[in-house]
Every structure is written in C-alpha cells, then in structure tokens.
Amino acid sequence: MNLQEIITGGGISLFVLLTIIQIAPVxxxxxxxxxxxxxxxxxAEVLKELAEMKATQKETREKLEAHIDMDDExxxxxxxxxxxxxNNELLREIDHTKEEFIEALADIDEYEQYCKDHPNYKNNRAVHAVANIKRVYDDRxxxxxxxx
Incomplete structure (x- = not known):
C-alpha cells in the first residue's frame, strides 16, 4: 500500500465514521x-461587533430606565x-367646582399609586392635605x- 491509498482510504474511513456517528441515536x-x-x-468579526452592540444596547436601556424613573418621580x-x-385654597376658603375637585382627586389617585409603587419615595408631605381634600369633597x- 502506498501513501496515497492510505490517505484516501483513511479519509473515506473518517468520512464514513463521522457520518455513522451523526446518524447514530446518540x-x-x-x-x-x-x-x-x-x-x-x-x-469572528461579526460576532465581536454583535457583542459590542449588545453591550451598548444594555447601557442605553439602563440609561433610559433611569430617565423614566426620574421622570416618574x-x-x-x-x-x-x-x-x-x-388644599391651600380650601384652607383659605376659596370655593371650587365639582370638576375642580374631580381633577384634584385624579391627582391624588396618581400620587397615591406612585407612592404605593415606590415605598422609598418621601410622601408624608401630602397625607393631611389628601385627607382634607377628600373630607371637604364628601361634605360638598x-x-x-x-x-x-
């Protein structure tokens, strides 16, 4: 057997072996x-650029989330x-329409929901004002x- 026959036979054998392994149930x-x-x-170059784009996208997402949080606050x-x-206007006995009370109550709803969703937010400044607005609204x- 010469070298060419060994390489050809070995290449064919390797091809058959790899194909059998691929077909096998394992x-x-x-x-x-x-x-x-x-x-x-x-x-490799495309994968590197893709990884860089993912890192940039993650950084942008984090900045956007921080901006949204700041805007919500x-x-x-x-x-x-x-x-x-x-509430200050109510304390000074300035009268309001029912629609103005409804707008104030909508502000209260939004404010209370934010406070509920963000327990670290300092919200004790308006607790008594909210209670007073609701009390006056009920009276009216x-x-x-x-x-x-």
Whole structure:
C-alpha cells in the first residue's frame, strides 16, 4: 500500500465514521461541531461587533430606565404640588367646582399609586392635605354646594 491509498482510504474511513456517528441515536453531531467551529472562525468579526452592540444596547436601556424613573418621580412631585396648592385654597376658603375637585382627586389617585409603587419615595408631605381634600369633597357632595 502506498501513501496515497492510505490517505484516501483513511479519509473515506473518517468520512464514513463521522457520518455513522451523526446518524447514530446518540446525540453526537461531529459535522455540526465542525461546521459550527468553521462558522465561528469565519464570523469572528461579526460576532465581536454583535457583542459590542449588545453591550451598548444594555447601557442605553439602563440609561433610559433611569430617565423614566426620574421622570416618574418628577410627575409625582407635580401631583403633590397640585394637591398641596388645592388644599391651600380650601384652607383659605376659596370655593371650587365639582370638576375642580374631580381633577384634584385624579391627582391624588396618581400620587397615591406612585407612592404605593415606590415605598422609598418621601410622601408624608401630602397625607393631611389628601385627607382634607377628600373630607371637604364628601361634605360638598353631601350638601350639594359646589361652586357653580
């Protein structure tokens, strides 16, 4: 046997062996592993760029989430300010329409929901104002004496 016959016979034997292993019920896939390794070698640059894009996307997502949280907190502050202002007007005996009370109650709903969802948010500034607005609203509702 010469060298060419050995290499040809060995190559054919290796091909048949790998094919039999792939077909066998055991989950070994040598052709898939070879193709995967070859594909990774060819696409190494693309895979590197993809990993960089994923890292950049994660960083952007974190910044966006922080911005959204900050914006939500600002909106809670706006609701609280409106609640305190409305309560101040009630304390100065400025009359309001039923619609104005409904707007104030909507601010209260938004504010209380934010406080419930964010237990670390400092919300004790408006507790008594909220209670007073609800009490005055109930009184006006009972007496039917909203500003017309």
């Amino acid at each position: 989950k070994i896939n040598p052709w898939g592993a070879i193709a995967k390794a070859f594909g990774r070698a060819i696409n 600002r909106m809670a502050d706006v609701h609280r300010t409106r609640i305190l202002h409305f 509702l009972e007496k039917h004496d909203f500003l017309q």
